[in-house]
Amino acid sequence: xxxxxxxxxGGMPTKSRNVTALALQHGxxxxxxxxxxxxxxxxxxxxxxxxxxxxxAIFITHVHGDHTFGLPGLLCSASMNGRxxxxxxxxPRPVWxxxxxxxxxxxxxxxxxxxxxxxxxxxxxxxxxxxxxxATELSHRVSCRAFTFTEKNLERQLLKEKLTADGIEAGPIWxxxxxxxxxxxxxxxxxxxxxxxxxxxxxxxVIVGGDNDTxxxxxxxxxxxxxxxxxxxxxxxxxxxxxxxxxxxAAAQVASFAQSASIPNLVLTHFSSRxxxxxxAYPNISEVESEARGIYQGxxxxxxxxxxxxxxxxxxxxxxx
Amino acid sequence: xxxxxxxxxGGMPTKSRNVTALALQHGxxxxxxxxxxxxxxxxxxxxxxxxxxxxxAIFITHVHGDHTFGLPGLLCSASMNGRxxxxxxxxPRPVWxxxxxxxxxxxxxxxxxxxxxxxxxxxxxxxxxxxxxxATELSHRVSCRAFTFTEKNLERQLLKEKLTADGIEAGPIWxxxxxxxxxxxxxxxxxxxxxxxxxxxxxxxVIVGGDNDTxxxxxxxxxxxxxxxxxxxxxxxxxxxxxxxxxxxAAAQVASFAQSASIPNLVLTHFSSRxxxxxxAYPNISEVESEARGIYQGxxxxxxxxxxxxxxxxxxxxxxx
Numbered sequence: 001x002x003x004x005x006x007x008x009x010g011g012m013p014t015k016s017r018n019v020t021a022l023a024l025q026h027g028x029x030x031x032x033x034x035x036x037x038x039x040x041x042x043x044x045x046x047x048x049x050x051x052x053x054x055x056x057a058i059f060i061t062h063v064h065g066d067h068t069f070g071l072p073g074l075l076c077s078a079s080m081n082g083r084x085x086x087x088x089x090x091x092p093r094p095v096w097x098x099x100x101x102x103x104x105x106x107x108x109x110x111x112x113x114x115x116x117x118x119x120x121x122x123x124x125x126x127x128x129x130x131x132x133x134x135a136t137e138l139s140h141r142v143s144c145r146a147f148t149f150t151e152k153n154l155e156r157q158l159l160k161e162k163l164t165a166d167g168i169e170a171g172p173i174w175x176x177x178x179x180x181x182x183x184x185x186x187x188x189x190x191x192x193x194x195x196x197x198x199x200x201x202x203x204x205x206v207i208v209g210g211d212n213d214t215x216x217x218x219x220x221x222x223x224x225x226x227x228x229x230x231x232x233x234x235x236x237x238x239x240x241x242x243x244x245x246x247x248x249x250a251a252a253q254v255a256s257f258a259q260s261a262s263i264p265n266l267v268l269t270h271f272s273s274r275x276x277x278x279x280x281a282y283p284n285i286s287e288v289e290s291e292a293r294g295i296y297q298g299x300x301x302x303x304x305x306x307x308x309x310x311x312x313x314x315x316x317x318x319x320x321x
Numbered sequence: 322x323x324x325x326x327x328x329x330x331g332g333m334p335t336k337s338r339n340v341t342a343l344a345l346q347h348g349x350x351x352x353x354x355x356x357x358x359x360x361x362x363x364x365x366x367x368x369x370x371x372x373x374x375x376x377x378a379i380f381i382t383h384v385h386g387d388h389t390f391g392l393p394g395l396l397c398s399a400s401m402n403g404r405x406x407x408x409x410x411x412x413p414r415p416v417w418x419x420x421x422x423x424x425x426x427x428x429x430x431x432x433x434x435x436x437x438x439x440x441x442x443x444x445x446x447x448x449x450x451x452x453x454x455x456a457t458e459l460s461h462r463v464s465c466r467a468f469t470f471t472e473k474n475l476e477r478q479l480l481k482e483k484l485t486a487d488g489i490e491a492g493p494i495w496x497x498x499x500x501x502x503x504x505x506x507x508x509x510x511x512x513x514x515x516x517x518x519x520x521x522x523x524x525x526x527v528i529v530g531g532d533n534d535t536x537x538x539x540x541x542x543x544x545x546x547x548x549x550x551x552x553x554x555x556x557x558x559x560x561x562x563x564x565x566x567x568x569x570x571a572a573a574q575v576a577s578f579a580q581s582a583s584i585p586n587l588v589l590t591h592f593s594s595r596x597x598x599x600x601x602a603y604p605n606i607s608e609v610e611s612e613a614r615g616i617y618q619g620x621x622x623x624x625x626x627x628x629x630x631x632x633x634x635x636x637x638x639x640x641x642x
Contacts, residue, residue: 101422
């Protein structure tokens with residue numbers, strides 16, 4: 001499971017950081033998912049190995065433009081590239097209106113089906129072969145959701161001693177059982193995969209937050225999660241100066257929550273455009289990092305544009321080179 | 322008068338070229354105008370000296386997304402930067418619908434007034450202190466306009482011999498007359514600027530085309546124009562292969578028209594995303610250039626992203642370093 005940060009700036013782009021978008025790769029080769037789609041997301045993709053042709057679904061946390069204005073262009077470019085596979089757009093309803101109006105008023109038609117799913121429906125749940133996804137309501141100036149991604153179809157280990165003891169010899173049957181398929185033997189006996197295989201690890205579980213001033217709202221969904229990716233728009237000092245109206249989190253808030261919830265990996269993103277990335281510039285993004293590091297004892301990673309992270313099956317999160 | 326190309330790709334962005342947008346600087350210091358606004362235009366601006374705070378008006382040639390999808394983000398960023406001056410959006414009506422729906426469905430409000438003007442109104446004409454602008458209907462898959470920009474308020478030269486002969490001594494009065502102001506003398510005589518100054522050059526006149534398969538439509542407006550900026554999406558060979566449905570121009574068509582209309586400067590842009598900029602790559606943008614150069618004998622410039630051109634008062638167009 002891999003993550004590629006396509007934008008890590010809140011509100012407005014900067015020279016080095018685009019507005020929010022995150023790619024999650026999982027499942028079949030090159031298959032991926034997009035969480036939020038700020039303006040210029042398709043431009044960022046041109047500098048990665050990700051292709052809109054293998055994109056399975058787009059999840060939008062909330063309606064704000066820095067999370068949505070890249071949708072029309074990305075959808076049209078997928079069409080100009082000849083995409084025919086349906087694409088899911090899992091978003092608040094006003095985002096559908098925005099997208100439909102954008103396409104409808106610019107002579108744009110898509111070569112594939114865009115399947116809208118209401119991310120704010122009370123019983124929201126989505127899954128495909130690779131992932132199951134739930135949504136958690138957050139606290140922001142507009143309705144906003146975090147998405148929790150949990151992997152499905154974990155690899156099975158053969159119970160070889162049991163197979164041998166029961167006289168089932170190594171061969172193609174073992175392969176089918178390992179893939180979760182039941183097998184009917186020549187003598188008519190049904191051999192169930194379930195009885196001769198086991199899954200010996202926990203599924204990977206990752207929370208991707210939207211804009212949110214109350215990380216505590218993620219307490220329930222965080223049980224068993226290995227990774228929390230959350231906004232930390234500024235330091236507590238700046239948050240206090242700005243006041244509460246933007247309804248964003250300071251690094252200290254997110255760090256305190258992740259620490260208390262024992263989440264082993266925390267990735268901070270969506271930094272205010274006031275923060276500079278260059279080490280000599282002020283105010284510097286390192287201030288946000290220092291604040292979080294002073295509180296959170298787990299594996300803290302500060303997202304930057306184009307950073308790729310890999311989450312191993314064992315739940316270890318690492319920056320890829 | 323200066324031009325900055327913010328995007329020179331047609332349809333889709335490439336790694337080195339963004340979709341269409343062009344900045345025209347003229348008039349008061351740092352005052353500028355934007356023609357078309359593809360996705361990522363605000364990102365391009367971050368790498369220039371142009372600020373959305375000094376933007377006077379946005380002209381949209383037609384509704385297609387590669388000319389419009391950058392509008393919501395640019396408008397919102399101007400607002401986040403605290404703009405209060407009104408901004409003109411001169412565009413086809415469906416673009417207003419797109420922009421209003423984008424803002425209305427993403428919790429976006431602007432800190433300044435956005436003044437819509439219908440670029441397709443039959444009597445379309447717009448001017449401010451620096452420029453007068455007319456529109457010419459083009460031929461494309463959707464309604465499309467070229468905009469012709471003609472400078473206003475040219476600098477006046479004092480008729481010094483006449484002033485001296487009439488006993489009007491050099492002093493602050495001369496300055497006022499040169500600025501076009503009439504002056505009432507102490508003895509009550511009205512001295513008209515018009516009588517004691519002259520304008521001794523032609524106004525600069527520039528045509529910026531939209532997407533168009535019939536350059537000949539620009540014949541009338543091209544009289545006296547020093548510059549034509551026009552799409553040349555591909556070579557004639559590629560155009561023939563693609564067929565007529567996209568309704569774009571090949572380089573040869575534009576070159577032939579500019580040559581026959583005796584336009585002294587021709588700038589080609591909006592190259593198909595198939596064309597590569599790197600000299601070793603194929604198909605190469607140099608093919609488009611060669612085709613035009615074989616026909617057009619004037620000053621030909623191939624636009625590239627971030628290229629800045631200066632049009633002197635004498636009508637000489639040059640690439641700035």
